[in-house]
């Protein structure tokens with residue numbers, strides 16, 4: 548059983564299309580999205596509509612919650628005041644440029660998806676099962692991750708939100724962060740996603756990087772009047 552999961556598209560339509568094309572070339576049994584469809588990028592409606600059209604099961608991200616519910620903040624951690632101001636511009640631009648119908652669709656997204664495959668219980672969330680915007684990093688203590696696995700009775704916890712992919716094998720199961728299909732922070736501009744291979748209770752994960760036309764997305768960000776700093780992240784994969 549091969550399960551592809553991507554997350555954190557952040558209105559990057561070309562990044563999403565590149566990931567979906569790559570998934571199509573592989574023998575994948577199930578495809579899921581771990582949230583944060585919008586924010587920062589230039590094409591919120593097109594990203595939402597493509598996922599709706601493809602009927603890909605999707606959980607709500609903190610940004611989807613903020614835009615769908617017209618909140619003032621997105622629930623992201625900002626490293627300084629400047630980053631906070633840029634974040635405010637992103638959220639107000641995205642609220643203005645997402646249709647009412649798509650906002651209502653974002654509001655209806657579930658916060659969790661669970662399923663069983665190959666005798667394993669899977670849980671997909673955006674940040675963590677405890678909180679939509681909690682960051683689970685590779686460095687998050689194993690004790691904490693083990694508690695999350697136990698309290699949610701799952702063997703494989705799949706998340707996004709940090710934009711940094713990893714697979715932590717723990718006593719109580721596995722935590723897999725799938726990286727970002729639209730605003731990578733792993734040090735190069737390629738978008739990325741994860742393929743989880745499950746076979747008779749064994750789990751392995753392939754992290755796939757996909758090259759795409761990031762320059763077009765970066766130019767669209769600049770032309771839309773969004774902060775140029777977001778275009779720089781798209782060009783470099785660094786914040």
Ligand SMILES: [Fe+2]
Pocket residue numbers: 555583608609610673707708709
């Ligand atoms: Fe997020």
